[in-house]
Amino acid sequence: MRLKEEDVEILKGVLEESSELLSGLEDKLITLEQSGSRESVNGVFRVFHSLKGIAGFANLSPIVSVTHSVESILKRIRDEGALIKPELIDLLLDTADFCKIVFDRIAAVLSTYRGGELELDLEDLGEEEIINRAKSYFEEEQKESKQPEVTQSSALTEEFGKEALSDFLDELEENLHAAEITMVDLEKSQNADLFRDLMRYMHSIKGGARLLLSICNDSALVGPVKDIERVSHILEDQIQRAIKENTQMDLQTIFEGIDVLKKYADALRTGSTVDKKQIEALFATKGISSESAEQVEKENAEDLATKEAFFNIATQLVQYAEFLIETRTGDKSELGRIAEPLKAGLLMIGHPEKIELVDKIVEAGESDDFQRLKALADELLNWLSGKKVAAEQPSQPISSQSTSEKAVAQTVRVNKTKLDLMVNLVGELITLKNSLRYLFAVITWKLPEFQSDLKALSMRFERLAYDFQTAALSLKMTPVGELFRRYKRTVRDLARSLNKKVSLFTEGEDVELDRSILELLSDPLTHLVRNAIDHGIEPPEERKRFGKNEEGKLVLRAFYKGNFAFVEVEDDGRGIDVSKLRIKAVDKGIVEQEEALRMSDEEVLQLIFLPGFSTAERVTDLSGRGVGMDVVKTNIESVGGKVTVRTELGKGTTVSMMIPLSLMVIKGLLVKIGEERYIVPTDTIKEILKIPLNHLHSYRGSLFANIRGKTIPIVFAEELFTLNRVELRQKRFPFDLVPILVVQGASSVFGVIVDAFLEEGDYLVKGIPEQARVSNLVSGATVMGDGSVVLILNLEHLIS
Amino acid sequence: MARILIVDDSKMTRDFHAYVLRASRYEVVEAVDGADALEKLYRYPDIKCIVTDINMPNMDGLTMLRKIRSTPELAHIPVVVVTTIDRPEEQMEALKTGANFYLIKPVKPSILVASIRMVVRDGDGQ
Structure with missing residues (x-):
């Protein structure tokens, strides 16, 4: 098969993952042979299942078919507790070896890859041998258990076959659909890239048909599926020839071929039959009988x-x-x-x-x-x-080949727990650094003659600890581009299905995020991209009418800012009509009319993240797919991030997801509240101020401060934690200057009075168990240099 | 029907090669190492070709090859060595020791069959 650059990236990931899976497999198989326990069966099943999954992702049909065939045996053993024979272990080991060989071969090919298209030959690997063995083992087992289970297990395989068939048909229809879209484009201009797309669709269909044939022995299916395989094969061949010989292609043949395939798909869905004469006629007119083509x-x-x-x-x-x-x-x-x-x-x-x-x-x-x-x-x-x-x-x-094979091992696999341990230890080092800072200060004071030496040493140590921390954290990082690339296809397909023109731009592909966060972003991004194309970007005619470029622009952007990474989805579509949203919110009974009028535009926009709201908003045929806007918000907030929306009517919408860069170490300000010390993350603080007492005003029991001509609400931090009513008069502030943290909430700014600012530093965040979390004002805790525990505050939650 | 001897300590490789050759209507005898192979050669005097691995326990492929080439009754039998790509010295060594040619693991079934056809000219199973 021919691979494009982005497919090669996928393949690299697949290789990495598969080698990890395979490396543990042999031990698991040995355990399985020795213990035969349910857990060990399950463990092995999971490995083959995962292998099948990732191989399917990269379209490696030989791996998919062998793993599928042994998976069904394991499934049966797991569900029915059949005996594990040594032959099975042999078969499984051989299957693992086969996968290894295939992946090694791919690795060798990949190592010679220098950009552009890659030709990967996965024919004739001999997978049939394993599949046949798996089949006969399966049948043997079936014969041996002559009890009523026989019917049960055959029902099981039947169900399995059905599932495989419906998967196949889904894929077939998807590929045919994509092929048709490509054909339409080809009619406009015959270009080699489109031909290659088309060829790939046919190749996938062929591969799918072969896979189905290898796992299913329902005689009613074999005929039509074989025909599908044949027709797609011939089409693939013709397209390939056209590309190679650079000749004009008779598109009509392909259109007819696609039609035939569609008829088969329908027939298989409904259980009817197809008139075979039509296929023969189709290929006879082109001077090749399908049979003879096969022969040739x-x-x-x-x-x-x-x-x-x-x-x-x-x-x-x-x-x-x-x-x-x-x-x-x-x-x-x-x-x-x-x-x-x-x-x-x-x-x-x-x-x-x-x-x-x-x-x-x-x-x-x-x-x-x-x-x-x-x-x-x-x-x-x-x-x-x-x-x-x-x-x-x-x-x-x-x-x-021999020289390049070694080049593959550029990445080293590291056990995740080991990596976590290392990152944790680095965190501890940061804590230690903080306590040393205190010690350094004491020594410097007592022994001033060592001051310059100590200072140099402490600075070097801090620098080193900081670099070490950065390096350790980067180990878990993956460039966001890997995620962005996945959307190229989504955007293209979606735009076509909605008859819109959209081009995708990406910015900041090299911004790195924790792999787990990247995974978490995948669903929200999919949803936002869908939303942008479905609701944001207008149909070409409408855009033209408004003097916009017919082609809509969708930007996936990532960048760093402070302690955060931002991932944004921006479209230049029609934007969100905030006043309409306001009305809708009242209609839906989400807010009172009065409140709706009082709310700022930003606050109103936040409403689209409410569960009931987003589904009601979406009315096209795409609604109901994927996740709602509430999931976007939930996912991002679960890692301490924030989602904001910026929109301008007629100009476009940007959804911005703010994700904390490092979840382990934060910069924070140590403050005194009452008799306790707390840490406030620096990035949540807008300003640190000391305001003269007489700049504070009390109005109807609430405090306000006038800061550079702006009036902002003020709260006593102490009230939040002690339930005591604190009066301004009771407090004594040195020089009558009140320490205030100005905090930027989601939509408003407010001040928090603390008793004293102590110091700024890096703090290692330790999670607090759910049961112990008394208030969502507290996001975590840290251990100070002197061993005491200090809570980390989440002041943004104050406004709610 | 020509008989081929497959020598390999890996059952999977053996099964795989045997499957491919049987599919092309060759008859196949299997051996797990060099010593086993020599025994099989005496038991089946009509073996027309040997397809062998190099690295095997007990008796390796090269030792076996040396013995075959120095035994008058066996010296004429074509030997195809199947080796991995990361050992070019081994490939030359194999040719020097008496292999007719080598194939790189993993061998494509079609190439295996086509190669065997070049050394087994009579009695091709077709």
């Missing part, structure tokens, strides 16, 4: 194999001749031995005239005439390389 195909393949086998031996003869010339040792009779199959090969590929040359080489070797041997070997080599270029599929050069 087979002969071609055989021809190619012969050529490849011949080149392999010929190369070895030349290599050995060179080896002889170089070392001047060895038994020259070996040349004759290699020459024998080579001469047979020459006859088989239809070049008997070269037999003489081979004979001469052997002769030269035997008579120690190295000069002549070299000349003759070169002659053969020249002839070979000429032939090789002419041959459709040249044999793989052996040397280039």
Whole structure:
């Protein structure tokens, strides 16, 4: 199969994951053989299941089919508690070996990859052998358990087959749909990229059909599925030929082919039959019967194999001749031995005239005439390389593969718990750094003569600890581009299905995020992208009418700001009508009319994240798919992030997701509230102020402060934690200056009075167990240098 | 029907090669190492070709090859070595020791069959 650049990226990930899965598998299998426990069956089942999943993701059908076949055996054992025979362990081990071989081969191919398109050959790997063994094991087992379970298990496989069929049909229809869209584009302009897309769809259909054939033995299915395989194969072939020969393509044939495939899909769905004459007629008009095409195909393949086998031996003869010339040792009779199959090969590929040359080489070797041997070997080599270029599929050069195979291991797999441990330890180091800072200060004070040395040392230590922390955290980081790339296709397909024109831009692909966060972002991003195309970007005519470019613009953007990473989805569509939202919110009874009028635009926009709201908002055929806006918010807030919406009517909408960069260490301000110390994360603080007492005003029991001409509400932090009513009068502030933290809430700014500002530093966040979390004002805790525990405050929650 | 001897300590590889060759209507005898192979060669004097691995316990492929080439009754039998790509020295060593040629693991079924056809000219199973 041919792979595009983004597919190669996927493949790399698949390789990484698969090697991890496979490395643990052998041990699991041995345990399974020894204990045979349910857990061990389950463990092995899960590995094969995951392998199948990731292989399916990368379209590696040989792996999918072998893992699928052993998976069904394991499933049966798990569900019915059948006995585990040594043959099964053999089969499973061999399956694992097979997967390893395939992945190694892919790794070797990938290591030679230098950008552009990649050709990956996954034919003829011999997967049928394993599948057949799995099948016969399965059937054997079935025969042996003659009890009522027989019906039960056959029902099980039947169900399995049904599931496989419906998966196949889903995929088939999807591919046909995509193929049709591509065909429409091809009608406008015949371009090689589109042909390649089309070829890939046909290839996927063919692969799917083959997979289905390998796992299903329902005779009613085999016929039609074989036909589907044949038709898609022929279409793929024709397209490939058109690309290679750079000829104009008769699109009508392909359209007809797609129609035939569609009829089959319908027939399989409804259980009816297809008139076979139609297919024969289709291909007869093109001068090829589908049967004969298959024959030709087979002969071609055989021809190619012969050529490849011949080149392999010929190369070895030349290599050995060179080896002889170089070392001047060895038994020259070996040349004759290699020459024998080579001469047979020459006859088989239809070049008997070269037999003489081979004979001469052997002769030269035997008579120690190295000069002549070299000349003759070169002659053969020249002839070979000429032939090789002419041959459709040249044999793989052996040397280039061997050097590159090692290059694959650029990444090292690390156990996740080990990694977490390391990140934790680095966190502890940061804590230690904080307590040392205190010690340094004491020593400096007591022993001033050491001041400069100590200062230099402490600075170096801090620097080092900081770098170490950054490095440790980066270990868990993955560039966000990996996630963004997934949406290229989504955007394209979605835009087409909605008859819209959308181009996708990405910014900041190299921004790195914790892998777990990246996974968490995937669903929200999908939803936001869908929303933007579905509701944001207008149909081309409408855009034209408003003087916009017909093609809508969708931007996926990532960037760092402070302690946060931002991931944004921006469209230049129609924007959200805030006043309409206000009305809708009242209509839906979410807010009172009075309140709705009082709410700021930002507050109103936040309403779209409420569970009931978003579903009501969406009315097109795309609603009900994926997750709602509330999930976007929930997912992001679960990691301490925030979602905000910016919109301008007629200009577009941007949804911005703010994600804390590091969940482990935060910068914070240590403050005194009452008799306790607390930490306020620096990034939540807008300003730190000391306000003269007389700038504070009390109005109807609430406090306000006038800050540079703006009036903001003020609260006593102490009231939040002690339930005591605190009066301004009771408090004594040095010089009558009141320490106030100005905090930016989601929509408003407010001040929090604390008793004193102590110091700023890096603090290691330790989670607080759910039961112990008394208030959502507290987001975590940290251990101070002196060993005491201090709570970390989440002041943004104050407004609610 | 030509008989082929497959020598490999990995059951999977053996099964795989045997499957491929049987599918092309060759008859197959299997051996798990060099010593086993020599025994099978005496038991089946009509073996037309040997497809062997190099690295095997008990007796490795090269030792076996040396013994075959130095035994007059066996010396004529074509031997195809199946090796991995990361050992080019081994490949030359195999040719030097008496292999007719080598194939790179994993071998494509079609290539295996086509290669065997080049050394087993009579009695091709077709």
